[in-house]
Amino acid sequence: MLILKCPYCGVDAEETELAAGGEAHLKRFGPGSSDDEFHDYLFMRENPKGVHFERWRHANGCGKWFHAARCTQTLEVFGTYSAQVTEPPQEIRDAITAKRPGWTWREFE
Amino acid sequence: MSNLASALNGASFKGLVTVTEAGLVGMITLRGDLSSAKLQAAVKVACGHDVPEPRKIAGTVDGGVAWMSPDELLVLVPYAQVEAKLSEMTAALDGEHALAVNVSDARAVFRVSGASAREVMGKVAPVDFSAAAFGGSDFRRSRLAQVAGAFWMDSDDSFTIICFRSAADYVFNLLSTAANPQSSVGVY
Numbered sequence: 001m002l003i004l005k006c007p008y009c010g011v012d013a014e015e016t017e018l019a020a021g022g023e024a025h026l027k028r029f030g031p032g033s034s035d036d037e038f039h040d041y042l043f044m045r046e047n048p049k050g051v052h053f054e055r056w057r058h059a060n061g062c063g064k065w066f067h068a069a070r071c072t073q074t075l076e077v078f079g080t081y082s083a084q085v086t087e088p089p090q091e092i093r094d095a096i097t098a099k100r101p102g103w104t105w106r107e108f109e
Numbered sequence: 110m111s112n113l114a115s116a117l118n119g120a121s122f123k124g125l126v127t128v129t130e131a132g133l134v135g136m137i138t139l140r141g142d143l144s145s146a147k148l149q150a151a152v153k154v155a156c157g158h159d160v161p162e163p164r165k166i167a168g169t170v171d172g173g174v175a176w177m178s179p180d181e182l183l184v185l186v187p188y189a190q191v192e193a194k195l196s197e198m199t200a201a202l203d204g205e206h207a208l209a210v211n212v213s214d215a216r217a218v219f220r221v222s223g224a225s226a227r228e229v230m231g232k233v234a235p236v237d238f239s240a241a242a243f244g245g246s247d248f249r250r251s252r253l254a255q256v257a258g259a260f261w262m263d264s265d266d267s268f269t270i271i272c273f274r275s276a277a278d279y280v281f282n283l284l285s286t287a288a289n290p291q292s293s294v295g296v297y
Contacts, residue, residue, distance in 0.1 A: 008179050009163055009250075014235045017251055060252035062178035 002070070007080050009062040021055030024067050025087060025106070049073050051096055051103045053088060056080075069096060113188075116217040116277035124288035126223030130281060131269065134170050134218045135191030137184040137198065138177075141207025151201035151209075155184050155194045166248035166261045170218065170269060175248045175261070183259075183271075188213060217277035221284060222267035227297035230260065230268055232287040238297055240265075254283050 002015040029037040052072045057065045069078040079092045121129040141148045158167035166175040173185040186194045198209045227238040233253045248261040256276040272280045
């Protein structure tokens with residue numbers, strides 16, 4: 001069972017109270033982009049064994065979207081943070097580095 | 110004038126706890142910037158309470174305000190006064206980027222009371238109901254089995270529960286089943 005702390009209301013919400021929103025920090029390629037970029041934006045997703053970043057919504061709760069950093073292998077949660085960012089904040093990166101030195105995920109490390 | 114009725118006409122069930130449909134309660138959803146002085150004043154005008162801390166409720170169903178999310182409050186007033194209170198609030202919010210709407214008829218209210226109230230609630234919501242974790246002025250939005258619900262404790266052995274009116278029948282049956290006299294677990 002996954003338990004994530006909602007950064008907006010502070011509740012330690014368990015998985016059944018949340019709705020999964022897929023991969024985090026996608027960069028949109030819309031009109032004007034090349035076919036390859038648009039294809040990658042639509043279909044190509046990370047599927048790591050280890051550190052992963054996801055979007056979640058506190059659906060049965062305050063209703064807000066947020067980001068979570070967790071490990072897909074151990075279900076360990078490194079932290080949750082605001083939805084209003086385009087990359088993981090430094091304290092989240094530090095928390096992951098402390099547990100998984102040398103981690104990388106897409107362009108982040 | 111039509112005859113106003115609550116969702117289940119005050120249905121009640123007695124088992125491990127008493128489950129009662131609590132009748133009509135005036136509810137106003139207020140969205141806006143909760144740190145704004147103007148919005149805080151409007152809440153005070155409507156229900157006589159200050160904006161509560163996150164995950165808290167101030168007051169009772171007869172006059173209170175609950176924290177729903179970082180930009181949303183639920184103002185509770187007596188049902189007969191809801192339109193009057195709403196126009197007072199709207200007047201007090203003049204010029205503010207905020208929205209107040211009467212949602213009284215979209216909701217149903219239940220009361221679960223009895224020594225096993227925490228246990229019965231613990232069967233239907235994914236929340237820690239131990240006395241150390243939940244009580245006092247704590248207010249929680251969560252789910253009641255398959256539907257959304259919000260609840261708080263008005264005393265040590267009594268919960269007030271708010272859900273959507275369309276789910277009132279489901280919630281009543283759910284709570285009644287959880288309160289089956291032969292289903293005691295003995296936690297909390």
